[in-house]
Amino acid sequence: xxxxxxxxxxxxxxxxxxxxxxxxxxxxxxxxxxxxxxxxxxxxxxxxxxxxxxxxxxxxxxxxxxxxxxxxxxxxxxxxxxxxxxxxxxxxxxxxxxxxxxxxxxxxxxxxxxxxxxxxxxxxxxxxxxxxxxxxxxxxxxxxxxxxxxxxxxxxxxxxxxxxxxxxxxxxxxxxxxxxxxxxxxxxxxxxxxxxxxxxxxxxxxxxxxxxxxxxxxxxxxxxxxxxxxxxxxxxxxxxxxxxxxxxxxxxxxxxxxxxxxxxxxxxxxxxxxxxxxxxxxxxxxxxxxxxxxxxxxxxxxxxxxxxxxxxxxxxxxxxxxxxxxxxxxxxxxxxxxxxxxxxxxxxxxxxxxxxxxxxxxxxxxxxxxxxxxxxxxxxxxxxxxxxxxxxxxxxxxxxxxxxxxxxxxxxxxxxxxxxxxxxxxxxxxxxxxxxx
Numbered sequence: 001x002x003x004x005x006x007x008x009x010x011x012x013x014x015x016x017x018x019x020x021x022x023x024x025x026x027x028x029x030x031x032x033x034x035x036x037x038x039x040x041x042x043x044x045x046x047x048x049x050x051x052x053x054x055x056x057x058x059x060x061x062x063x064x065x066x067x068x069x070x071x072x073x074x075x076x077x078x079x080x081x082x083x084x085x086x087x088x089x090x091x092x093x094x095x096x097x098x099x100x101x102x103x104x105x106x107x108x109x110x111x112x113x114x115x116x117x118x119x120x121x122x123x124x125x126x127x128x129x130x131x132x133x134x135x136x137x138x139x140x141x142x143x144x145x146x147x148x149x150x151x152x153x154x155x156x157x158x159x160x161x162x163x164x165x166x167x168x169x170x171x172x173x174x175x176x177x178x179x180x181x182x183x184x185x186x187x188x189x190x191x192x193x194x195x196x197x198x199x200x201x202x203x204x205x206x207x208x209x210x211x212x213x214x215x216x217x218x219x220x221x222x223x224x225x226x227x228x229x230x231x232x233x234x235x236x237x238x239x240x241x242x243x244x245x246x247x248x249x250x251x252x253x254x255x256x257x258x259x260x261x262x263x264x265x266x267x268x269x270x271x272x273x274x275x276x277x278x279x280x281x282x283x284x285x286x287x288x289x290x291x292x293x294x295x296x297x298x299x300x301x302x303x304x305x306x307x308x309x310x311x312x313x314x315x316x317x318x319x320x321x322x323x324x325x326x327x328x329x330x331x332x333x334x335x336x337x338x339x340x341x342x343x344x345x346x347x348x349x350x351x352x353x354x355x356x357x358x359x360x361x362x363x364x365x366x367x368x369x370x371x372x373x374x375x376x377x378x379x380x381x382x383x384x385x386x387x388x389x390x391x392x393x394x395x396x397x398x399x400x401x402x403x404x405x406x407x408x409x410x411x412x413x414x415x416x417x418x419x420x421x422x423x424x425x426x427x428x429x430x431x432x433x434x435x436x437x
Contacts, residue, residue, distance in 0.1 A: 082124075135189065192218075353411065
């Protein structure tokens with residue numbers, strides 16, 4: 001992506017440099033090429049409209065893709081993943097997560113928060129304890145497998161902010177005998193607010209642990225498979241039932257998404273300097289679904305840009321070729337009175353660039369207008385694969401890269417499409433061309 005941006009920037013610089021050179025040293029050529037657009041208004045208008053339609057398509061779809069990436073990223077990060085996670089080195093080597101505990105959680109948390117190089121980036125840091133077991137609701141004679149997260153109630157409000165409460169409330173910071181359930185698990189157990197549940201687990205020592213807890217709330221994350229087994233428990237209660245003072249992982253939510261590379265590098269260095277048996281992962285590494293969706297939508301967007309570029313190239317090439325045919329006598333007259341082939345090439349190349357510039361500006365203006373209308377109500381979207389809730393999509397218009405490509409693509413394709421016709425015009429045979437009627 002970086003190399004593509006550099007090459008695009010170089011190409012744009014060359015085109016703008018060419019126009020600037022003509023504006024300073026070849027003012028008459030610039031004026032003559034611009035006025036020629038109005039000699040054949042219908043053809044110029046149809047070509048510009050085609051460019052604008054393509055540019056608007058790129059802008060709107062690009063804005064839609066950007067919003068889709070953003071909402072999926074936020075949903076991933078704020079569904080108990082965070083920007084960065086810290087694990088015990090053995091975490092990914094065993095299926096029994098109770099055997100890969102970070103024992104010195106409180107000490108490590110304090111050290112991270114006291115480190116100025118790290119703490120300046122951190123919004124929230126929290127430990128989580130993962131465990132599984134069987135939960136029963138004896139009054140209804142129901143039971144089910146569950147996958148629980150022991151969480152700190154206050155940080156969980158940020159780290160789980162995309163979890164939607166269906167009933168009840170979030171975990172209490174005072175009461176430690178209450179839990180929240182995923183909506184699917186609650187339906188399986190036929191459990192409701194204030195019902196009592198009995199949990200049975202195998203703790204970190206291999207023994208059995210049991211506890212009765214009260215339902216405080218029911219939530220939906222939008223991911224059905226997760227909601228069917230999910231349970232949130234206060235961290236200190238989870239540690240008590242599992243017989244440990246440690247956590248399975250430490251989640252860190254940053255103040256700014258853009259700080260992730262810098263923070264991640266500093267956190268790696270922090271762990272290496274202290275020789276801790278820990279590993280660091282970021283949210284994208286832990287979200288295969290996001291990577292797959294990003295790859296799919298990016299591929300579709302690239303394909304659309306290629307199609308639009310080809311349409312623009314053919315439209316402008318056709319328009320310029322027709323211009324050459326209709327203006328053969330004019331071109332040869334100019335050549336006969338001493339105009340050099342390079343001069344003719346420059347005139348037609350400038351015409352193509354002007355068409356591209358007008359089309360680019362029109363694409364951006366109309367794109368912003370249509371996006372503004374769409375964003376008043378948004379676009380109702382069905383649930384994504386594997387999810388149970390739809391969402392309202394919008395068009396993001398504050399992406400600099402999107403604005404850049406909407407402006408650049410029409411100009412570059414117009415310049416490219418003008419090269420061959422302008423060369424053809426400069427090479428017309430003067431004596432033969434004068435016979436043209």
